[in-house]
Amino acid sequence: MSGSERLPSARARRRLKLPQTLAGRAVLCAGLVIGAPALAQTARTVALELTVSHASQQPGPVDPEAALLHEQLRNDFRYQSLRVIERRRLDLRTGEVGGLDLPSGKRVRVRPLHMGAGGVLLAVDIENTLHTDMRVPDRQPVVIGVDRYDDGKLILTLEPTLPAE
């Protein structure tokens, strides 16, 4: 086997190499241009703070951790006490499902569907109770009064924090 038969000459290699390099660069650039936003989108995560609270008819204090929730509810709903039961932070990519279990045993599942300037499009499912799609602006809470529990009501609060652009 002679090398001259199998390999192109140096001149021929140079002639071949230049167009291949340009084509490769073009493909690479196109890939970056097309793929970068998609990569960035999949890499971005939304921080979702889920808080489970319990508003009760029993006289008692308002949990300091529930002070903001109390501000949102006190003009519209009557209760005697309010406490935070659980607080959980989920960092979710688009399409990823996260969740928690309510004290009542029902499973809550959340899934970011899209992130954009207007906020995050969230699908929220509470087992056999509620399914909703919401476009939630950055750091704007959504309060869901779910089920009766003990002598009061379970309240789920979701608040997204979007990643910096």
Added chain:
Amino acid sequence: MNACDRMGPLLDAYHDGELGRLRSWTVRRHLGRCPACRQELATLGEVGAWVRDALEEPLAPDLWSELRGRLPAREARSAPAPGERLRWSLPARSAFGLPAFGAAAVAAGLALAVWVGVPDRFVPGLQTTATSVVRSLNTHGRPVVVLEGAGAGEATIIWLMDEEGVQGTEEIASVWI
């Protein structure tokens, strides 16, 4: 358009008791947090009081004689008795120094603006707009109240009612948890 802009047309209707229970609740909810709109509502109340006071002012004893003297003779002949005319002429007085017809036209325009221009933000059956937070909702048949957050920091509230039905929503803060 901020929350107060959206509430503006509703305040008039709220003041006049023309809103339904749920919209009234929406307005009360906003009023509970917005001193500017509370002041606006108080002003509406004051204006109403001025109008009522103005309507109750006794007329000058010789007013009808003076008016009748200005009317053409034929109209004067067919005019009802002074007492009868007085009953019907009182509501036609201008409320704010406008001619009565102008005031009526303004009132009709406002009523039309309230009827046409108020977005249906309270969504017992979920009627979404481009800026709505809640886009779709399935509560498996349970009654639900949705209060869209009207501004930064104000929560959107989705409140699932108990199976027994909507607990009294007539009064502010009357929904027991």
